[in-house]
Amino acid sequence: MGVSKIENNQKTYVEIAQLAENVGLRCCGGFHISETLEAQTDLPTGIKTVILIGNTGSAFWRQFKKARPAGPHPINRWTRDNLLEIADQLSARTIFPFDGPPFPPFQKWAMWTEDVFPSPIGPLVHGEFGLWHAYRGALLFESRTELPPRTDNPASPCDSCPDKPCMKSCPVDVFSDDPFNFKACVGYVNSTAGKDCRSNGCQARRACPVGSDHCYEPDQAAYHMQFFLENVERFITD
Numbered sequence: 001m002g003v004s005k006i007e008n009n010q011k012t013y014v015e016i017a018q019l020a021e022n023v024g025l026r027c028c029g030g031f032h033i034s035e036t037l038e039a040q041t042d043l044p045t046g047i048k049t050v051i052l053i054g055n056t057g058s059a060f061w062r063q064f065k066k067a068r069p070a071g072p073h074p075i076n077r078w079t080r081d082n083l084l085e086i087a088d089q090l091s092a093r094t095i096f097p098f099d100g101p102p103f104p105p106f107q108k109w110a111m112w113t114e115d116v117f118p119s120p121i122g123p124l125v126h127g128e129f130g131l132w133h134a135y136r137g138a139l140l141f142e143s144r145t146e147l148p149p150r151t152d153n154p155a156s157p158c159d160s161c162p163d164k165p166c167m168k169s170c171p172v173d174v175f176s177d178d179p180f181n182f183k184a185c186v187g188y189v190n191s192t193a194g195k196d197c198r199s200n201g202c203q204a205r206r207a208c209p210v211g212s213d214h215c216y217e218p219d220q221a222a223y224h225m226q227f228f229l230e231n232v233e234r235f236i237t238d
């Protein structure tokens with residue numbers, strides 16, 4: 001009897017989550033492609049399940065540091081190598097958030113995947129991890145994989161945060177503009193006064209009380225900030 005490679009390699013969500021966890025990454029959940037959703041995605045045809053892989057806190061950073069590849073964009077290269085290896089074991093395809101422009105709509109997919117919400121300062125906020133999480137890739141399956149259930153009527157933690165310290169902590173108030181004023185942000189972070197942002201990461205992000213236990217370690221925060229400074233020019237358009 002003919003059994004396809006996909007069926008042979010099919011693993012449960014828990015097993016896929018374990019493969020991700022082995023390299024310090026997190027399975028964030030996923031979504032199934034219905035006919036309605038298919039029309040709203042630019043995903044290749046025939047995909048039935050999408051699982052997002054991300055990082056929280058510094059778990060992946062500690063693994064990355066041990067195997068940091070030489071050359072430019074080492075996190076992206078480390079991510080691609082590790083996720084391609086996992087995808088190969090699962091006969092899955094991959095999409096990466098950094099492949100663009102145009103960039104794949106990871107934040108939109110994330111809101112279809114798990115209970116995350118736009119925060120006042122931009123990045124999606126998660127009830128447990130706050131702003132200390134990001135998306136590293138998507139695994140695409142041509143088969144249907146059972147996914148963890150979603151919460152009914154989830155609420156953003158920002159709804160019950162009256163003071164919004166994130167909005168009051170930026171020394172140059174870049175979030176009063178929408179989208180945020182990244183020219184002012186870069187100017188400040190690159191200045192002498194911006195040493196704290198350069199060494200420890202964005203002050204507005206650190207002001208968020210949600211998930212603060214998962215705050216990135218200083219060398220990780222400094223790495224991301226340096227990457228941001230070196231690459232932001234690519235995104236600035238008049």
Ligand code: B12
Nearest residue numbers: 097103104105106107108118121122123124134135224235
């Ligand atoms: C380009 C980019 C930037 C540019 C932004 C330039 C610009 N003009 O906007 C720059 C360099 C400035 C930047 C900065 C940062 N970024 Co950035 N960035 C991206 C990137 C690569 C592409 C974004 C994009 O254009 N997507 C295309 C659109 C079409 O995708 P989309 O998902 O459909 O977009 C939807 C969401 O934005 C959502 N949305 C956003 N706001 C709101 C608000 C409401 C009310 C609603 C309902 C929806 C909504 O609606 C959009 C339409 O569907 C993404 C990775 C990715 N592929 O998504 C990371 C990404 C968005 N960045 C991320 C991060 C963490 C940052 C930084 C903190 C810096 C850093 N790397 O550490 C800063 C923070 C900026 C800030 N305060 O918002 C994370 C966010 C993770 C999270 N928790 O949400 C992402 C997802 C990368 C990742 N690996 O996870 N970034």
